[in-house]
Amino acid sequence: MLETNVCGLNFKNPLLLAAGVMGSHASSLNWILNSGASGVVTKSFSIEPNPGYHNPTTVPVEGGIINAIGLSSPGVENFKEELEQIDSKGVRVASIYGASPEEFSYLASEIEDLIDVIELNVSCPHAMCGYGSSIGQDPTLTEKIVKATKESCKVPVWTKLTPNVTSISEIAIAAEKGGSDAITLINSLGPGMKIDIKTGNPILSNKFGGMSGPAIKPIALRCVWDVYDSVEIPVIGVGGISNYKDVVEFLYAGASLVQIGTSIMDYGPEIFKTINTDLNEFIENSDFNSINDMVGYAHKKI
Numbered sequence: 001m002l003e004t005n006v007c008g009l010n011f012k013n014p015l016l017l018a019a020g021v022m023g024s025h026a027s028s029l030n031w032i033l034n035s036g037a038s039g040v041v042t043k044s045f046s047i048e049p050n051p052g053y054h055n056p057t058t059v060p061v062e063g064g065i066i067n068a069i070g071l072s073s074p075g076v077e078n079f080k081e082e083l084e085q086i087d088s089k090g091v092r093v094a095s096i097y098g099a100s101p102e103e104f105s106y107l108a109s110e111i112e113d114l115i116d117v118i119e120l121n122v123s124c125p126h127a128m129c130g131y132g133s134s135i136g137q138d139p140t141l142t143e144k145i146v147k148a149t150k151e152s153c154k155v156p157v158w159t160k161l162t163p164n165v166t167s168i169s170e171i172a173i174a175a176e177k178g179g180s181d182a183i184t185l186i187n188s189l190g191p192g193m194k195i196d197i198k199t200g201n202p203i204l205s206n207k208f209g210g211m212s213g214p215a216i217k218p219i220a221l222r223c224v225w226d227v228y229d230s231v232e233i234p235v236i237g238v239g240g241i242s243n244y245k246d247v248v249e250f251l252y253a254g255a256s257l258v259q260i261g262t263s264i265m266d267y268g269p270e271i272f273k274t275i276n277t278d279l280n281e282f283i284e285n286s287d288f289n290s291i292n293d294m295v296g297y298a299h300k301k302i
């Protein structure tokens with residue numbers, strides 16, 4: 001009942017691990033696959049190693065957390081070893097980042113034989129200048145990066161967008177024009193900050209970071225809604241999901257799949273089994289016959 005097919009790939013349920021939250025090690029990603037996720041997205045990685053920002057890189061806040069990891073990456077050569085060990089019983093999504101079409105296309109060609117999907121991180125809100133959301137706020141550059149990536153690999157390419165734009169539909173349409181096979185949204189929101197009132201210092205070493213967790217869910221949901229109306233390709237929802245009701249909302253708004261990140265810190269990897277069980281029961285007690293029937297349902301009501 002939970003199976004679905006997106007971009008020609010079979011998913012045993014609509015739940016995937018979101019990029020970054022479980023780090024880069026294959027053992028952690030396989031743990032998530034064994035906990036009921038149908039697929040995993042790796043932490044974003046680059047061509048060269050990048051140490052990222054100093055600790056502290058995450059801080060809990062009302063409704064979620066703020067993080068500024070700074071896109072730490074072991075570099076593609078070191079990361080290949082981890083990619084080879086991710087269990088192919090789930091859909092393996094590699095998240096990559098760079099600063100130019102050439103960097104993205106090089107990364108894609110280096111790893112395409114080791115994974116099932118490439119997700120382009122053009123949306124990190126705490127990346128160094130020239131990376132992350134500074135790309136995903138520019139429709140022309142987004143289109144060029146997607147096009148260059150598509151030309152250098154045969155696997156489906158998903159483009160992950162930032163909500164920190166005036167029109168998320170404009171960027172999604174540019175990614176679709178570039179040949180993106182799906183749109184993932186949203187990356188963490190912000191940047192935001194937290195100050196230690198004893199010392200007067202910002203808590204994060206980078207001062208500012210991206211907000212994630214339940215507080216951003218209404219924004220993520222609205223982004224999915226807008227983009228579903230604007231493109232023909234599938235939409236993948238992420239942001240603040242912590243239970244099956246959240247998943248149902250995302251499906252109704254137009255998501256074909258969803259990703260879960262911050263809630264794993266509160267509920268552990270068991271969250272995937274719990275949501276799958278509850279979602280299955282919800283569908284059995286409804287008039288829906290499949291996940292696909294639910295995608296975009298709220299749009300049909302209008």
Ligand SMILES: Cc1cc2nc3c(=O)[nH]c(=O)nc-3n(C[C@H](O)[C@H](O)[C@H](O)COP(=O)(O)O)c2cc1C
Pocket residue numbers: 018019020021042043044058065067069071095121124160186187188211212213214216238239240241259260261262263
């Ligand atoms: C600690 C942490 C690390 C993250 N690292 C990445 C990353 O490497 N690449 C990326 O595209 N998104 C990254 N994200 C963003 C998540 O994948 C997700 O888009 C965002 O957190 C919203 O979902 P959530 O509320 O379920 O966490 C990270 C988020 C967190 C909290």
